[in-house]
Amino acid sequence: MDEEYDAIVLGTGFKECIISGLLSVDGLKVLHIDRNNYYGGQSASLNLNQLYERFRPGQKPPAELGPSRDYNVDLVPKFIMANGALVKVLVHTDVTKYLEFKAVDGSFVLSKGRVEKVPATDWEALKSPLMGLFEKRRAAKFFSYCQQYNERDPSTWRNWDLTRMTMHELYTQFGLDVQTIDFVGHAIALHQNDAYMMQPALPTVQKIKLYYESMMRYEGLTSPYIYPLYGLGELPQAFARLSAVYGGTYMLARPDVEVVYDEAGTAVGVKSEGETAKAKFVVGDPTYFPDKVRKTARVVRAMCVLSHPIPSTNDSHSVQIILPQKQLNRRHDIYVFCCSYSHNVAPRDKWIAFVSTTVETSDPQAELAPGLQLLGKIDERFVEVVDVFEPLEDGTRDKAFISKGYDATSHFESEMLDVMDMYRRITGKPLDLGKGDLRKRQESQ
Amino acid sequence: MMVEQLVQSKLVLLGEMGSGKTSLVQRFVRGQYFENQESTIGASFFTKTIPEKHVKFEIWDTAGQERYHSLAPMYYRGAAAAIVVYDITHPASFERAKKWVWELRQNVQNPSLIIALVGNKVDLAEEARQVPEADARTYAAETGLLYFETSAKADINVTALFDEVADKLPKAAAPQQPSGGIQLAEQAAPPPRKAACCST
Numbered sequence: 117m118d119e120e121y122d123a124i125v126l127g128t129g130f131k132e133c134i135i136s137g138l139l140s141v142d143g144l145k146v147l148h149i150d151r152n153n154y155y156g157g158q159s160a161s162l163n164l165n166q167l168y169e170r171f172r173p174g175q176k177p178p179a180e181l182g183p184s185r186d187y188n189v190d191l192v193p194k195f196i197m198a199n200g201a202l203v204k205v206l207v208h209t210d211v212t213k214y215l216e217f218k219a220v221d222g223s224f225v226l227s228k229g230r231v232e233k234v235p236a237t238d239w240e241a242l243k244s245p246l247m248g249l250f251e252k253r254r255a256a257k258f259f260s261y262c263q264q265y266n267e268r269d270p271s272t273w274r275n276w277d278l279t280r281m282t283m284h285e286l287y288t289q290f291g292l293d294v295q296t297i298d299f300v301g302h303a304i305a306l307h308q309n310d311a312y313m314m315q316p317a318l319p320t321v322q323k324i325k326l327y328y329e330s331m332m333r334y335e336g337l338t339s340p341y342i343y344p345l346y347g348l349g350e351l352p353q354a355f356a357r358l359s360a361v362y363g364g365t366y367m368l369a370r371p372d373v374e375v376v377y378d379e380a381g382t383a384v385g386v387k388s389e390g391e392t393a394k395a396k397f398v399v400g401d402p403t404y405f406p407d408k409v410r411k412t413a414r415v416v417r418a419m420c421v422l423s424h425p426i427p428s429t430n431d432s433h434s435v436q437i438i439l440p441q442k443q444l445n446r447r448h449d450i451y452v453f454c455c456s457y458s459h460n461v462a463p464r465d466k467w468i469a470f471v472s473t474t475v476e477t478s479d480p481q482a483e484l485a486p487g488l489q490l491l492g493k494i495d496e497r498f499v500e501v502v503d504v505f506e507p508l509e510d511g512t513r514d515k516a517f518i519s520k521g522y523d524a525t526s527h528f529e530s531e532m533l534d535v536m537d538m539y540r541r542i543t544g545k546p547l548d549l550g551k552g553d554l555r556k557r558q559e560s561q
Numbered sequence: 562m563m564v565e566q567l568v569q570s571k572l573v574l575l576g577e578m579g580s581g582k583t584s585l586v587q588r589f590v591r592g593q594y595f596e597n598q599e600s601t602i603g604a605s606f607f608t609k610t611i612p613e614k615h616v617k618f619e620i621w622d623t624a625g626q627e628r629y630h631s632l633a634p635m636y637y638r639g640a641a642a643a644i645v646v647y648d649i650t651h652p653a654s655f656e657r658a659k660k661w662v663w664e665l666r667q668n669v670q671n672p673s674l675i676i677a678l679v680g681n682k683v684d685l686a687e688e689a690r691q692v693p694e695a696d697a698r699t700y701a702a703e704t705g706l707l708y709f710e711t712s713a714k715a716d717i718n719v720t721a722l723f724d725e726v727a728d729k730l731p732k733a734a735a736p737q738q739p740s741g742g743i744q745l746a747e748q749a750a751p752p753p754r755k756a757a758c759c760s761t
Contacts, residue, residue: 155633185670203745212745213606216634219743334743342743346638353633360624361605364629 117367121147124215125311125399125541126373127363129157130348131519131535133355135399136208138547140362146358147393149386153369155267155356158399158502158522159186161461167419171498181421182463188347188420189461190376191500192522193453193470194208194219194531195341195436198333203342205547210554215356220332221432224378225303226439227295231418231428231490234303234438236327238263254497258290258300262324278318286317300324300409302440308448308474308525309441326529341527343434345460375516376405383516397515397542402505404516405506410506415478416523417472418488421496424453425467425558428490433467434457435525448474450487451526454552466495472508474524475501510541524545565612567617567654570730574622575661577654579683584713585646586620589723594714596654613725616681635670642675642726647697649680649710650689655697662704677707678721684712703745 122144125136136417137149154160162170164177164184196202196217201451208214223234226248230490235244238256247255266272276286287297301307305323313322330340344350360366373388375398384392403407429435437452456467471487480501488494508517520534539547574582583605587593590607594686605622623641626632643665647658656680665676678701680692694710700707707725 122602197742207746210746217743217745268759334747335606342745345742346635356633357605357624357635359625360626363625365628366628368631475635 117388117393119147119552121145121234121365121393121395123147123509123512124149124395124398126150126375126386126398126404128152128155128352128368129401129519129524129540130159130352130355131531132399132401133352134535135517135519135542136364136389137355137362139357140359140364140541141209143362146359146364147367147386147390147395148356148364149367149370149373149379151369151371151373155368156191157351157403158347159190159192159352161190161347163189164185166554168500171500178304178496180494182466184483185469186457186463187461188349189468190348190470191417192348193417193419193455193472194342194348194522195527196527197527197529198325198330198337198342198528199340200527201536202528203333203550205532205535208549208554209355209358211354211358212355214520215350216345218434219337220285220339220343220434220436220449222429222435223339223341224304224429224435225299226437226443226486226490227299228253228443230438233476234299234330236304239264246299247296254291255296255300258287258292258346259328261290261323261456262321265321265325267318272447274318277402278321279316281317282314283317283320284313286321287313298363298440298442302449303438306438306526306529308523323529327334335526338437341434341436344457347455347459347461351359373404374541375400380513396516397511398434399519399538399542401518401519402507402521405507405516408509408518409507410514411503412435412506412521413504413523414475414480414501415472415504415522416475416484416499416501417470418484419498420469420471420488420491420499421462421493422454422467422469422493423465423495424467424492425456426452426490427453427492437490445487446473446483447476450526451485451524452487452490469494472524511538512541567615568667568730569617569737570617570641570727571619571621572642572644572726573636573640574620574644574646575627575658576644576679577648577651577657578625579712580646580654580658582644582646583622585644585681585711585719585722586622586681588713588716588719594716599611609723611724611727612624614724616727616730618723618727634668637665639671640665640669640674641730643669644677644679644722644726645706646681647692648682648695649692649694650682650685652691655680659700659761662706670685673731675707675726676705676740677709677726679722680708680710680729682712682714683710683717684715686710736758 123146125148128150164187225234235241238259242253293503303326305320308397314479327340370388376385383398433456439450450473453462453470471484504521506520511517590609605624607620610617645658645661647654709722
């Protein structure tokens with residue numbers, strides 16, 4: 117370990133492993149360390165024994181829940197947008213060869229107390245029970261506008277400047293009613309609250325486009341989401357392997373690892389078990405930099421084992437249900453996710469459901485009730501409240517590049533923005549996904 | 562006319578650093594040998610089809626992640642076969658190989674996993690052998706492993722090793738992954754049908 121590296125990365129979470137992989141591919145000499153004896157940190161997927169160790173210390177899982185190793189329960193559940201940034205990075209780095217993905221069956225939204233399928237396209241809008249006849253037509257026109265909108269082609273703009281016009285104004289142009297706006301903003305554009313309404317429309321139109329393009333990305337998708345077999349914990353492992361393949365060195369189980377700073381407060385390396393490794397900069401998750409981060413939010417998550425699919429989801433094996441904040445008199449949406457043995461995250465005939473939201477009260481568990489109510493009978497439930505941190509500085513001064521904690525959102529888009537921003541801060545250049553993927557580069561060699 | 566389907570089988574390599582894992586694969590996959598094989602950068606995943614045995618191996622090399630005991634569970638996931646390599650001139654690598662066999666049995670759920678124990682560098686046997694063949698054979702027989710002595714450098718027994726592993730793979734192959742998988746690198750689906758009534 118007493119060596120010099122270009123980069124030292126602390127924590128083997130999702131973001132850290134992508135950064136480590138990208139830096140190694142760029143030719144940097146990377147040392148990657150985790151205090152735990154397993155990969156993934158907060159983005160690990162746990163088996164049943166590990167879940168009990170974490171939430172019920174001293175207790176053994178009951179036999180009726182099935183074999184421990186058949187469980188891969190995410191600590192931070194999220195789905196992957198099929199045409200989103202993560203898929204682009206997976207394809208670009210050729211990490212897909214280590215992973216298998218399956219479609220997520222359905223995307224639903226709570227509307228007036230009922231769970232309904234989210235219509236995401238003009239023709240789905242025409243069939244949706246969420247809207248009356250005239251509203252359907254208005255919504256179809258709105259979707260059609262978003263689908264064909266092209267930033268670079270003014271003929272698709274209809275003379276509206278979406279960088280100035282607010283989203284509220286755009287909705288008004290199409291005459292959409294409050295209920296429609298609610299599911300469009302929360303279940304399609306995936307905003308956590310309504311603050312976006314008074315902001316420029318462009319980012320929201322892009323989000324609606326992303327949802328639509330994700331549904332169209334692969335043949336036969338019935339939602340815009342995909343999810344890896346064996347759980348999200350596979351993602352950090354796959355990117356760690358990418359890093360290792362490109363020369364990255366991996367050390368797990370270093371509980372005492374800590375960052376070393378010089379007199380000026382610049383990160384210059386790490387030490388562990390009496391050894392020191394030097395590096396030009398240090399990257400890591402907030403837990404390795406307790407003095408350099410601030411708490412921004414708290415997220416409450418319930419992980420539930422079920423013996424049946426979630427009611428009113430057409431017996432789906434994997435679904436998302438969004439409960440828009442306005443319908444619950446809250447400030448943040450509640451997210452329900454469900455996966456089953458069909459994604460190899462549970463034993464046969466078991467489903468894993470997650471309910472999560474951003475904490476607003478002093479009784480976070482109670483805040484989950486509207487989501488938990490949708491699940492039917494719950495065999496076993498684990499609840500966790502976690503703090504979400506973000507870095508105080510961007511790392512250019514102190515050479516400590518710190519990732520943000522994982523938010524309550526239901527997909528990886530905001531996390532990927534953080535990854536790409538970290539990459540830019542670290543290397544001084546944007547992540548270029550356009551320069552041909554690694555497989556093609558290798559084949560041409 | 563029945564065309565027999567290729568059985569896709571994941572094969573993982575294990576063994577002490579420097580025992581010759583990568584050289585064995587290079588010899589098998591490409592028919593090449595490099596005198597000073599550095600730890601393989603940029604390529605630790607190979608595929609090789611043995612058409613006459615209807616097997617397509619997906620071969621995973623450790624990429625050095627074994628060094629600080631940091632092989633990820635993903636590495637073992639879904640393995641149909643494992644080749645555990647030691648260097649016949651280094652007794653410590655043989656002891657390490659035994660530990661890898663134990664770890665494999667802990668981590669791989671597949672009850673029909675084929676494990677081959679391989680004493681590599683047999684071209685050095687006369688001048689430098691430290692692990693007697695009889696010891697290794699006895700251990701392999703007791704533990705239910707295939708056993709081969711190979712030389713990636715002199716191309717001894719390498720083909721025989723992979724052929725034997727291919728022969729031992731269960732023919733009515735364990736069911737592949739549940740259906741419905743998506744190939745992410747695939748081209749986008751064809752553009753959707755246009756809704757008739759509502760374009761503006």
